[in-house]
Amino acid sequence: MTGRFGRGSIRLRLVGQLAAVAAVLSVAFFLIVRGVAGQAAEDTQDNILAASATAIADALYTDNNAVSLELPYSAISMLGTISQDRVFYRVVADGTTLTGYDDLPSPDAQTLGPAPNFTTFPYRGESVRVATVLRSVSVGNQPVNVTVTVAQTQLGLAEISSRITATATAIAVGFFLAAMALILLAARSALAPIGRLTRSVSRRGPQDLRPVVTDTPTELVPLVEELNKFISRLGTSLSRSEDLITEAAHRVRTPLAAVRAQAEITHHRLNKPEHRQAIREMIRAIDESSRSAGQLLDHAMVTFRADSHERDALDLTDLLNDTCNRLGPTADLKDIDLIRDLPEHPCEMVGDRILLQSALRNILDNAIKYSPADSRIIVRATDGDAYRLSVSDEGRGFGGAAHTELTTRFSRGSNVSDIVGSGLGLTIADEVALTHGGRLEISENTNGVGACVSLVFPKQ
Amino acid sequence: MRFAGLSKTMMRLMLVLGIMTHTAAFGFEIEDQKLYAATNETSVLRIISTTDIDAFEPIILAYQSENPGISVDYTIASSTELMSAIYVEGAVFDLAISSAMDLQTKLANDGFARSYVSAPTAALPDWAKWRDQVFAFTQEPAVLVISERFFGDDDVPRNRQELIELLRNRPEQLRGRVGTYDVRVSGAAYLFATQDSRNSESYWRLTEVMGSLDARLYCCSSDMIRDVASGELAFAYNVLGSYAESQKHATSGFRIIEMDDFLSVMLRTAVIPTSAENITAAEAMVDFLATLNARPALNNLSGLPPIDEVALRSNNALRPIRLGPELLVFLDRLKRDAFLRSWTDAIQQ
Numbered sequence: 001m002t003g004r005f006g007r008g009s010i011r012l013r014l015v016g017q018l019a020a021v022a023a024v025l026s027v028a029f030f031l032i033v034r035g036v037a038g039q040a041a042e043d044t045q046d047n048i049l050a051a052s053a054t055a056i057a058d059a060l061y062t063d064n065n066a067v068s069l070e071l072p073y074s075a076i077s078m079l080g081t082i083s084q085d086r087v088f089y090r091v092v093a094d095g096t097t098l099t100g101y102d103d104l105p106s107p108d109a110q111t112l113g114p115a116p117n118f119t120t121f122p123y124r125g126e127s128v129r130v131a132t133v134l135r136s137v138s139v140g141n142q143p144v145n146v147t148v149t150v151a152q153t154q155l156g157l158a159e160i161s162s163r164i165t166a167t168a169t170a171i172a173v174g175f176f177l178a179a180m181a182l183i184l185l186a187a188r189s190a191l192a193p194i195g196r197l198t199r200s201v202s203r204r205g206p207q208d209l210r211p212v213v214t215d216t217p218t219e220l221v222p223l224v225e226e227l228n229k230f231i232s233r234l235g236t237s238l239s240r241s242e243d244l245i246t247e248a249a250h251r252v253r254t255p256l257a258a259v260r261a262q263a264e265i266t267h268h269r270l271n272k273p274e275h276r277q278a279i280r281e282m283i284r285a286i287d288e289s290s291r292s293a294g295q296l297l298d299h300a301m302v303t304f305r306a307d308s309h310e311r312d313a314l315d316l317t318d319l320l321n322d323t324c325n326r327l328g329p330t331a332d333l334k335d336i337d338l339i340r341d342l343p344e345h346p347c348e349m350v351g352d353r354i355l356l357q358s359a360l361r362n363i364l365d366n367a368i369k370y371s372p373a374d375s376r377i378i379v380r381a382t383d384g385d386a387y388r389l390s391v392s393d394e395g396r397g398f399g400g401a402a403h404t405e406l407t408t409r410f411s412r413g414s415n416v417s418d419i420v421g422s423g424l425g426l427t428i429a430d431e432v433a434l435t436h437g438g439r440l441e442i443s444e445n446t447n448g449v450g451a452c453v454s455l456v457f458p459k460q
Numbered sequence: 461m462r463f464a465g466l467s468k469t470m471m472r473l474m475l476v477l478g479i480m481t482h483t484a485a486f487g488f489e490i491e492d493q494k495l496y497a498a499t500n501e502t503s504v505l506r507i508i509s510t511t512d513i514d515a516f517e518p519i520i521l522a523y524q525s526e527n528p529g530i531s532v533d534y535t536i537a538s539s540t541e542l543m544s545a546i547y548v549e550g551a552v553f554d555l556a557i558s559s560a561m562d563l564q565t566k567l568a569n570d571g572f573a574r575s576y577v578s579a580p581t582a583a584l585p586d587w588a589k590w591r592d593q594v595f596a597f598t599q600e601p602a603v604l605v606i607s608e609r610f611f612g613d614d615d616v617p618r619n620r621q622e623l624i625e626l627l628r629n630r631p632e633q634l635r636g637r638v639g640t641y642d643v644r645v646s647g648a649a650y651l652f653a654t655q656d657s658r659n660s661e662s663y664w665r666l667t668e669v670m671g672s673l674d675a676r677l678y679c680c681s682s683d684m685i686r687d688v689a690s691g692e693l694a695f696a697y698n699v700l701g702s703y704a705e706s707q708k709h710a711t712s713g714f715r716i717i718e719m720d721d722f723l724s725v726m727l728r729t730a731v732i733p734t735s736a737e738n739i740t741a742a743e744a745m746v747d748f749l750a751t752l753n754a755r756p757a758l759n760n761l762s763g764l765p766p767i768d769e770v771a772l773r774s775n776n777a778l779r780p781i782r783l784g785p786e787l788l789v790f791l792d793r794l795k796r797d798a799f800l801r802s803w804t805d806a807i808q809q
Binding site: 080084099124126 | 568569570571590591658782784785786788789792793794795798
């Protein structure tokens with residue numbers, strides 16, 4: 001997709017093709033108007049020239065056995081009324097010039113028919129339109145062929161022609177612009193159903209996998225049907241994945257818990273120190289597996305929900321309290337003092353409860369895990385420009401590892417190899433923060449002991 | 461006088477050899493020539509004109525004061541000699557000024573005129589220019605000049621019909637005492653006569669009646685006015701109004717009658733010939749002439765009435781002769797022969 005009118009834009013193709021048609025029609029229109037009107041103007045000049053030549057021919061008479069002529073005033077003045085063009089004429093009787101311009105070429109009488117003959121040629125530095133009329137005059141019972149040639153320059157014609165061109169251009173451009181406006185409107189109205197369909201699909205909530213029922217034009221019905229089939233398959237697939245994650249959690253955690261319980265019992269029964277040591281190792285491995293499985297499933301859940309997370313109105317204070325309550329017993333086991341520094345009022349935001357719970361649980365779990373016994377963990381929420389939920393411990397910190405390193409999947413701080421961990425905890429927290437438009441901040445405490453991990457969410 | 465610098469044979473020889481002569485050493489006749497030298501001469505504007513020096517001198521001087529450095533070489537010739545100078549002999553002139561509208565039109569029609577467009581020429585009325593090549597700068601009606609001694613307090617004829625009646629009613633008093641132009645001699649007279657013949661059939665009747673009373677034929681307006689003023693003529697028909705007007709302060713005893721049926725109005729025109737060399741100065745003169753109507757003092761001095769559309773509209777009888785190819789009709793050899801034949805038959809009985 002390259003911008004709004006990408007390569008695949010239907011609108012662009014529709015408008016482009018129609019515009020091409022409109023352009024072709026405009027040009028055709030222009031050529032036709034100019035051609036027809038230009039021809040009409042030329043015909044007008046021809047008609048006047050023919051009328052002038054005929055008027056002169058009509059004024060021929062025989063005088064003393066010779067052809068003579070009294071040039072009619074109107075024959076020339078009619079040419080002067082339409083334009084300021086130069087006028088030339090020549091009357092030839094039996095091959096000799098009777099009157100007029102001797103050098104004006106006059107067609108041979110033999111080649112002329114009864115109708116006026118028209119030609120165009122250059123004369124005295126300008127192109128002239130020429131009409132010639134043949135008339136037979138009887139001189140002493142002998143017919144004498146007289147040719148009357150009238151020529152006129154084409155300045156007036158050129159003026160008319162340029163006016164016609166200007167008018168035709170204006171009309172053609174106007175036609176094209178009007179057509180373009182209509183084309184754009186037509187394209188918009190033709191493509192409106194696609195926009196409606198798009199909006200109706202994009203308006204849906206993440207959990208809304210009902211079939212699309214928007215009114216669609218015939219052409220889009222197959223697409224919508226396929227879309228609905230796809231949604232239905234997606235729904236099935238999603239519910240299967242969720243079932244799988246839940247099922248997997250159950251199936252993995254329960255047996256591991258059972259095995260751990262059995263190992264504990266066995267540990268109490270055994271007397272030999274080397275056997276007890278082996279069992280402790282086993283318990284430790286079980287813990288590691290259980291924890292890893294839990295975090296992997298959490299991470300799967302975060303990834304699964306991140307794209308289409310729910311938007312519930314929730315209270316962050318509430319969530320923190322809840323998380324502290326759940327992990328309170330674990331902290332107690334290590335004699336860790338869980339100090340809550342939470343505001344009195346609710347910190348409301350819209351987000352996915354399960355994801356946020358998972359993030360907070362992982363952060364606090366990490367803090368408890370890496371804190372030494374008999375230490376303090378401060379869980380704090382502040383409500384400023386943004387909500388900041390932070391967990392500070394007195395543990396060993398991160399050994400100076402970078403933020404990106406810590407939030408990369410399966411990577412852990414360089415100083416924690418002696419403690420069970422998968423390296424997914426901060427990754428989960430980071431992804432949840434990003435999903436909610438917030439960020440994860442990691443800092444070493446300033447006094448050199450412990451670290452502080454914060455989730456920062458902008459207020460919506 | 462014949463302008464004699466080189467013999468015709470010599471001149472033709474020079475043309476054949478392709479030597480460009482710079483002066484008007486050609487075979488056409490000129491009547492007068494005057495050089496108006498500028499103090500710091502940068503160029504010379506050569507004008508060939510049919511207009512008297514007396515009338516045109518104020519215009520030249522005013523032009524020179526607005527365009528310093530341009531000397532004006534003013535040559536006067538008759539309209540036919542002017543035509544022959546430019547059309548036939550290709551003489552070098554920067555501007556041709558003539559009262560013969562037909563010949564000036566023929567110059568433009570046949571490709572001997574340069575086109576020029578400027579704000580002053582664009583402001584001229586459409587009827588006062590043709591093809592942006594022929595520019596009119598005066599409008600001069602043909603008038604009837606009557607003798608005060610002959611008419612006294614009598615009613616004067618106001619139109620051609622009344623004039624014909626006068627001639628028919630008082631033949632004995634008027635015999636040999638009516639004058640008009642000899643249209644065979646004067647280009648302006650021929651133009652007026654042909655236009656009159658187009659405007660009204662009464663022209664031919666008038667000519668016949670005048671012919672029957674032994675009308676006297678003149679070459680020039682000045683002679684007619686002289687004879688009318690002295691009472692030798694009762695009236696002269698088709699006298700150039702502007703000229704008669706200019707003579708009123710010097711000569712008494714005549715009155716100018718503008719007929720109310722129609723008045724043919726001749727337009728004095730300027731053409732820049734294609735052979736012009738000092739085109740800039742010629743165009744400046746055309747602009748100057750086109751704006752004459754904004755210089756009333758100059759018009760009084762020259763006696764040339766400028767183009768004035770308001771005056772034209774206020775008098776319905778005024779018929780300005782239209783510039784255009786139709787002026788070529790009466791230049792047609794056969795047409796001219798036929799017209800002069802008819803005219804001679806009518807005036808000489």
